[in-house]
Amino acid sequence: MNTSDTITAPASGTGGAVTVIRVSGPRAVEIAGRVWRGRLSLADAEPRRMYLGKVGHDPALAVYMKAPASYTGDDVVEIQCHGGTAAADNVLRRLLACGCRMAEPGEFTFRAFVNGKLDLAQAEAVADIVSSGSEAAFDLAQKQLAGALSEKLNALCDRVDALRSECEARLDFPDEELDFSSDEELAENCRAVIRDADELLATRERGRLLRDGVEVVIAGRPNAGKSSLLNCLLGYDRAIVSPLPGTTRDTVEARAVLAGVPVILTDTAGLRESADPVEKLGVERSRRSIAASQVTFGLVDASAADGAAALDELRNSGAKNLIAVWNKIDLVPGFVPPAPPEVPHAAVSAVTGEGMKELVEVFRRVVGRDRGEGVLPDVAVNARMAALLEQGSAALESAEKRLLSSAYELAASDLAEASRRFGGTVGRTASPDLLDAVFHRFCIGK
Numbered sequence: 001m002n003t004s005d006t007i008t009a010p011a012s013g014t015g016g017a018v019t020v021i022r023v024s025g026p027r028a029v030e031i032a033g034r035v036w037r038g039r040l041s042l043a044d045a046e047p048r049r050m051y052l053g054k055v056g057h058d059p060a061l062a063v064y065m066k067a068p069a070s071y072t073g074d075d076v077v078e079i080q081c082h083g084g085t086a087a088a089d090n091v092l093r094r095l096l097a098c099g100c101r102m103a104e105p106g107e108f109t110f111r112a113f114v115n116g117k118l119d120l121a122q123a124e125a126v127a128d129i130v131s132s133g134s135e136a137a138f139d140l141a142q143k144q145l146a147g148a149l150s151e152k153l154n155a156l157c158d159r160v161d162a163l164r165s166e167c168e169a170r171l172d173f174p175d176e177e178l179d180f181s182s183d184e185e186l187a188e189n190c191r192a193v194i195r196d197a198d199e200l201l202a203t204r205e206r207g208r209l210l211r212d213g214v215e216v217v218i219a220g221r222p223n224a225g226k227s228s229l230l231n232c233l234l235g236y237d238r239a240i241v242s243p244l245p246g247t248t249r250d251t252v253e254a255r256a257v258l259a260g261v262p263v264i265l266t267d268t269a270g271l272r273e274s275a276d277p278v279e280k281l282g283v284e285r286s287r288r289s290i291a292a293s294q295v296t297f298g299l300v301d302a303s304a305a306d307g308a309a310a311l312d313e314l315r316n317s318g319a320k321n322l323i324a325v326w327n328k329i330d331l332v333p334g335f336v337p338p339a340p341p342e343v344p345h346a347a348v349s350a351v352t353g354e355g356m357k358e359l360v361e362v363f364r365r366v367v368g369r370d371r372g373e374g375v376l377p378d379v380a381v382n383a384r385m386a387a388l389l390e391q392g393s394a395a396l397e398s399a400e401k402r403l404l405s406s407a408y409e410l411a412a413s414d415l416a417e418a419s420r421r422f423g424g425t426v427g428r429t430a431s432p433d434l435l436d437a438v439f440h441r442f443c444i445g446k
């Protein structure tokens with residue numbers, strides 16, 4: 001992407017009352033100043049102050065952000081016009097006619113990266129913020145944008161670079177009595193970096209769950225109220241509910257946010273032995289969903305006589321992070337769940353909504369426990385960073401072995417490789433392909 005011309009695009013979504021059109025580049029003030037006219041010319045405008053003027057006959061506000069104190073690090077002008085496509089098109093058409101180019105998706109953020117305003121990890125956080133579907137994912141992306149993850153990644157890169165310099169110094173001054181650390185010490189330092197990289201790699205799964213959603217399966221015997229619970233959690237009727245056992249045959253999926261965490265809820269066919277071939281297939285699917293999910297809401301009919309046996313079936317089903325959900329408590333006044341103490345549980349009514357808050361709280365605790373310490377993660381690497389960390393660690397392992405046999409030249413080349421891989425996470429070393437892959441995810445205007 002060319003980074004020296006002046007680009008424009010709507011920076012706000014369509015359909016709102018106001019559209020923001022962003023202009024960024026060396027000629028931003030000049031071009032925007034020919035399109036937008038106010039009492040003052042834009043060139044004389046005080047930066048970061050809104051001015052009322054016009055674009056053609058339409059009223060429009062303009063604000064100038066002077067380089068480098070702007071999102072992109074270039075001169076930026078933002079014009080706010082009426083919402084709807086006609087007003088925005090009018091502004092855009094004039095800007096393009098006066099010499100702007102239409103921005104590609106992510107190009108504003110790409111310029112911010114090129115101008116050193118953001119590193120790659122932070123740029124990815126911007127895309128995550130735009131697409132975050134839940135409070136927890138949003139919080140994580142905010143922290144990443146603020147640099148929490150970059151700091152850790154940069155620290156790893158610095159340590160690899162220091163190891164590399166030390167290794168190269170031995171090649172450059174082989175005969176001098178310099179104060180070198182021993183081969184063992186260097187090798188141990190490689191190990192230490194690998195350990196810390198592993199720690200970061202371990203955050204990947206949490207990040208994936210927050211970005212893509214925790215898979216929660218609703219399982220139990222027929223008629224326990226699984227579909228009713230799904231509908232109650234969603235707040236609308238997604239699945240068919242009926243008093244006939246065996247109503248749900250296929251799995252039914254829906255997205256929701258529970259306790260600020262995005263989830264993919266799966267309602268399943270009731271678990272029982274059945275002669276009906278279709279129901280049998282449904283039950284097989286239920287078992288597969290249980291195996292694939294991170295959390296199981298094990299639904300038990302609190303008004304049924306053999307609830308404890310039903311719960312035991314679920315405990316033996318391979319369910320992970322099982323939460324016993326005693327349903328239909330509206331039918332059993334004064335119900336006390338007979339759950340074994342080690343199974344987290346809640347008592348609810350999917351019909352009256354009673355106990356739902358409690359269930360969400362139990363879910364929050366269970367999901368929190370899965371993340372260690374019951375807190376949401378401060379940092380989480382994504383798949384792209386994880387792949388680079390793994391490759392960098394492999395190079396470090398090789399460097400470690402070579403250091404122990406004093407093969408400094410080979411070790412230095414391994415360390416250079418590790419440095420390249422680790423550096424790619426934040427964009428210290430970034431190939432055009434890598435940059436393409438990162439900025440490809442963006443929407444236009446970001």
Ligand SMILES: Nc1nc2c(ncn2[C@@H]2O[C@H](COP(=O)(O)OP(=O)(O)OP(=O)(O)O)[C@@H](O)[C@H]2O)c(=O)[nH]1
Nearest residue numbers: 222223224225226227228242246247248270328350
């Ligand atoms: N009183 C009462 N009835 C409930 C409650 N939850 C579900 N029901 C009723 O129980 C029956 C079965 O509910 P479903 O939600 O279809 O049960 P299910 O577990 O999905 O059943 P299958 O799909 O057949 O496995 C329906 O008549 C619901 O109205 C509850 O909390 N209280």
Ligand SMILES: [Mg+2]
Nearest residue numbers: 226227247248
């Ligand atoms: Mg059902």
